[in-house]
Amino acid sequence: MRDARRATPALDRVARDVGPFARAAEPVTARLASSLRRATPVLRGAAPQLALLQRGIEAIAPVMEPTARVARSLEDNGVPQRLLVFVHQVALATARFDRTSHILPARLNLNQCIIVATVAQPECSSRFGDAGTIRTSRPRAALRRLTEQAPR
Numbered sequence: 107m108r109d110a111r112r113a114t115p116a117l118d119r120v121a122r123d124v125g126p127f128a129r130a131a132e133p134v135t136a137r138l139a140s141s142l143r144r145a146t147p148v149l150r151g152a153a154p155q156l157a158l159l160q161r162g163i164e165a166i167a168p169v170m171e172p173t174a175r176v177a178r179s180l181e182d183n184g185v186p187q188r189l190l191v192f193v194h195q196v197a198l199a200t201a202r203f204d205r206t207s208h209i210l211p212a213r214l215n216l217n218q219c220i221i222v223a224t225v226a227q228p229e230c231s232s233r234f235g236d237a238g239t240i241r242t243s244r245p246r247a248a249l250r251r252l253t254e255q256a257p258r
Contacts, residue, residue, distance in 0.1 A: 180186065219230035
């Protein structure tokens with residue numbers, strides 16, 4: 107009973123403040139109701155896309171933690187920065203400059219080994235350590251054979 111007597115003044119204050127609070131909240135709740143009436147069809151229309159998004163998130167969930175670890179490791183080891191430095195250095199190494207501007211060199215290695223083949227060709231090697239990639243004394247015949255075997 108003693109606790110009820112102690113709480114009475116605070117309860118009286120709350121009871122007095124409820125009326126003004128409710129009156130102040132009426133315009134806000136009216137605007138909120140109007141906004142909710144407009145938002146409801148939009149949210150209902152988005153439900154299929156949200157369900158699809160949820161299924162996609164559930165599908166990739168098992169790889170999220172390993173991917174995050176790899177990304178953190180790459181960042182911790184400075185890989186993005188080093189990759190940008192590498193790209194910059196390659197651009198500097200291949201750039202040419204004349205009195206007017208930079209000249210972008212274009213080097214095309216055109217030979218019969220650039221044609222897509224479904225069968226390995228003895229004339230073409232994909233190994234960096236090999237002396238060369240063209241190993242034929244008859245390049246036109248090799249080119250014709252590769253062209254005939256290329257997928258269409």
